[in-house]
């Protein structure tokens with residue numbers, strides 16, 4: 001079988017086309033968001049919010065409102081609870097995050113177990129990108145477009161917030177609002193991605209692309225291009241692999257992303273382990289940069 | 296002259312820790328005021344109260360005669376953070392950071408206009424970093440990095456500049472450059488409040504000095520602040536007789 005056939009054959013099936021479209025969409029928006037999350041140090045927060053949206057999504061399903069509404073509500077609840085526990089007790093933030101998101105996620109599982117016709121909901125937990133309907137695609141694309149637009153339009157403010165929230169405050173830009181915006185987008189994006197890879201694996205798509213791009217460049221603007229491009233490519237490769245290997249699609253998308261991170265970590269020219277060894281500068285006087293020392 | 300910063304009866308707690316206790320202070324425009332005090336004496340806390348990042352338990356802060364919130368909206372206050380508060384590995388360039396000084400006057404998406412690019416270029420030129428504009432901020436020496444944040448305040452055209460230990464980890468030459476810049480900025484009528492551990496640089500740097508130890512222990516001339524009887528209680532005996540500390 002030729003390479004072309006390997007690529008084209010799956011596209012004869014509507015479910016594969018939908019799977020590719022939704023996975024790439026989710027991969028791109030998650031990857032963009034991940035650039036800020038890894039720089040702020042919010043990976044654990046990403047983990048928390050992406051799990052904590054589950055009960056909101058289930059209740060939204062039961063009540064019959066859009067998933068995004070439920071996700072935003074329970075995501076906000078999670079953030080509020082984490083803040084309350086951290087500030088009002090001696091429990092540290094990481095423990096507060098661990099308590100809140102596992103409890104909310106567990107609550108989601110319980111709600112699913114008592115909800116009739118639970119197949120759709122189980123898909124949210126484990127992802128079922130090969131089974132998304134045309135209506136799901138519409139919802140995913142709309143939510144992703146909203147998140148994408150917000151990220152692109154507010155990218156400079158979000159970067160300011162990630163880099164120096166005190167300065168933001170000093171010039172009259174409210175860092176709390178920007179933080180809330182980022183958390184809201186995190187909840188939205190979690191809904192998008194959970195339909196593809198499942199709630200359990202969303203956090204990978206929210207961390208790995210940004211971390212990989214961060215190893216490849218010192219320019220935030222380039223991170224915002226590298227991360228989505230790499231993430232989309234991994235999504236496509238993962239979906240094809242799942243078709244040909246007949247294995248978990250969400251799992252493979254994340255495994256491919258992790259493998260690419262591993263390669264970049266080992267071989268990356270700038271901050272990779274091997275690259276650093278090759279270009280490690282000779283001893284130079286303290287306080288001078290490599291260029292100055294060379295001049 | 297009308298004070299640029301007026302702090303009255305300010306108290307701040309972090310949980311059980313009392314960081315500032317009934318601090319009152321007037322900082323004049325057109326002068327460099329040195330803020331000295333040992334680690335944990337509340338210098339950074341005072342700066343954060345002036346910016347309104349921290350809400351005081353008691354007391355009030357007026358900046359240019361208005362509330363800190365009004366001053367922030369007008370972009371009056373520029374802040375040069377303590378080195379520990381800066382992530383030098385963050386993937387932004389020198390120019391990017393200086394441009395952040397302009398964000399307060401930019402529109403919804405903070406897209407820079409030609410006049411903003413010009414202001415940033417002038418600011419970088421002024422602090423001697425024009426040729427480093429495209430460097431990532433981690434690829435600078437400590438002194439150069441401090442000057443990036445000073446450039447941000449200049450690009451902002453802040454009337455009041457707060458600098459938190461700009462001389463920590465800075466060599467003599469960079470220190471001299473920063474001192475010269477701060478004196479120039481004060482001569483333009485700006486208010487410059489600098490916290491520092493470097494007592495030796497103080498006479499060259501500051502027109503007046505404030506000694507802080509949770510409260511204002513002394514406010515007056517630099518030579519007055521440097522008198523042993525002022526420093527001893529504020530810094531403990533170690534400053535004067537290090538051999539006795541053993």
Ligand SMILES: Nc1ncnc2c1ncn2[C@@H]1O[C@H](COP(=O)(O)OP(=O)(O)OP(=O)(O)O)[C@@H](O)[C@H]1O
Pocket residue numbers: 309310312313314332333334335336337338339340341377
């Ligand atoms: N976020 C915080 N939470 C709890 N306590 C704090 C916090 N920030 C500062 N403190 C405490 O408040 C006091 C004043 O701290 P501050 O940072 O204002 O001192 P400083 O004079 O800037 O010290 P340094 O010279 O080390 O920078 C210290 O006792 C410090 O431990």
Ligand SMILES: [Mg+2]
Pocket residue numbers: 338339340377459
């Ligand atoms: Mg301090």
